[in-house]
Amino acid sequence: PAGDCAGQTMLDTMEAPGHSRQLLLQLNNQRTKGFLCDVIIVVQNALFRAHKNVLAASSAYLKSLVVHDNLLNLDHDMVSPAVFRLVLDFIYTGRLTDGAEAAAAAAVAPGTEPSLGAVLAAASYLQIPDLVALCKKRLKRHGKYCHLRGGGGGGGGYAPYGRPGRGLRAATPVIQACYSSPAGPPPPPAAEPPSGPEAAAFDRRELPRDPDSLPGAGPLYKGATLALPPLPPLPFQKLEEAAPPPDPFRSSSGSPGPEPPPGRPDGPSLLYRWMKHEPGLGSYGDELVRGRGSPGERCEDRGGDAAVSPGGPPLGLAPPPRYPGSLDGPGAGGDGDDYKSSSEETGSSEDPSPPGGHLEGYPCPHLAYGEPESFGDNLYVCIPCGKGFPSSEQLNAHVEAHVEEEEALYGRAEAAEVAAGAAGLGPPFGGSGDKVAGTPGGLGELLRPYRCASCDKSYKDPATLRQHEKTHWLTRPYPCTICGKKFTQRGTMTRHMRSHLGLKPFACDACGMRFTRQYRLTEHMRIHSGEKPYECQVCGGKFAQQRNLISHMKMHAVGGAAGAAGALAGLGGLPGVPGPDGKGKLDFPEGVFAVARLTAEQLSLKQQDKAAAAELLAQTTHFLHDPKVALESLYPLAKFTAELGLSPDKAAEVLSQGAHLAAGPDGRTIDRFSPT
């Protein structure tokens, strides 16, 4: 009908003036009230609330994040809270507030207000083209937008790290020099480049490249920014003061979580650069470096989008993870062993990092800091192996090969474990004593009917068994979205995340100290109460923490003959044999009983094993009366201990030593320890 046509025509031509502006206004109004906000953005210690749709419509990077998560963690090396505040304001208003003004509004300490350069960096990092353009425009208007390596302008600002960049680096103007301008103070914390070791870290702060500086390049060249010292506290909602944010991983429903900003789909993107860490930066920053691009996340999927960010730069693969526990070196915290850097293993002279405490970087010597030009034309680099490729397609194919390789390896490892188990060789990891748990007809068999096919450990319920079996997987299913470290249990990963986020929900009422775990607080509270419930059965020393008692007992075990039975139950030296301090004064049967009692106490501490502890005590009371029985009981005691799953690693030693003593192939051993 003619009316319809007319109506259609009118619809095509109608436009409500200011509609978009009004819409934005409403959205911003809602944001300020938190109305319908469905995402929380964590930047360092500040929380921001926003709408997923708005973020997704404004930033390609944020879009990629909000798809999977309700809680986003932004790299505060790239985006400070103050800067993100400006960015968020821009997203919702289209206006870029003056940095100083915003800083004043945010009550930021003088001199720490975000510079335009920092906003540009953040905009580039977050892939907000409009904001990038706006920043550049403003910088150019003020004559502050200058190319770092082309014509100086650094004015004593940031020196190029290592040596003058060439190739890709030199071809691309970066904006560090802008920080030297009076109106754009360097980002906190240092107003001037530091000297000494700090300078290395300082110089490495790399801002995103000018998105327009390379033909077809995505805006997101993301340098391997290392850890910047934290910004001063900002008057945003602090995490520790706020209600606990939703678990970012719970909400992601198994998604690998945020990944580094993908490149623009319409052209080749610049690769992420993975730089070697520097000493003295701390593990946190290093982990951030490793997390850049957290390559393994995508590869875990093994799905259609695995390994490579859609249309973006290749994210690479995580190197094959290594087993926990078995290979942990003495490095700090045992962290980062998953990714052992070849440069570290070879002791790179330019990286005199102490063992541990820093990134165990990707084993790619080409990625070493200061050698960016070594890729030549092969700009698409596989993170784990360091191979460069001239095109994303070729890299994708290469990455696929990695995936297949890992899968094949997984299969082989699994087969090897099974074969080893079948051959009675035990698993390639973990204590050999684990096998006793599966002793047919043993007590452990009754208590723990669900046995692991790979290592013969047994469990009370199938869910726990499934959980345990994950420890045998080559691929750890739960990667940290910040540092890329992978975990076998989601809970461990979320707990790990708390350390990144500085979430310490458990506060001590007495001193205000905060902890990430309830148990830590419980431990800590004993300091204030003076309670020392853990007593050394050898010397009578008392301890507030169980682990310190255990540590102490090892000291007893170190000396002389005590070592043999010192392994017993992992709790101390052989009773009856004086320790190095001469404090061990127990007679032999009493000593065995003490061991049994300690074991029982250990079991009792594990709430679930109270009954077993009582049984053990009942069985061992007669030790006091008959040394012979005591001696003969060593082996079953050790076996029993191991069967009950007490300290599996030690259980291996227990069984070994117990067997040695009880079977008595070495008569001298028995005589030596026999009181008669």
Add this chain to the structure above:
DNA sequence: CTGGGGATGGGGCCC
């Protein structure tokens, strides 16, 4: 300088 203890952080893993 060394060793031991106190205290803390982080990961593994079981319940």
Add this chain to the structure above:
DNA sequence: AGGGCCCCATCCCCA
């Protein structure tokens, strides 16, 4: 999923 505990490592202090 969260709690709890074990283990390792580390730092600091003190004798």
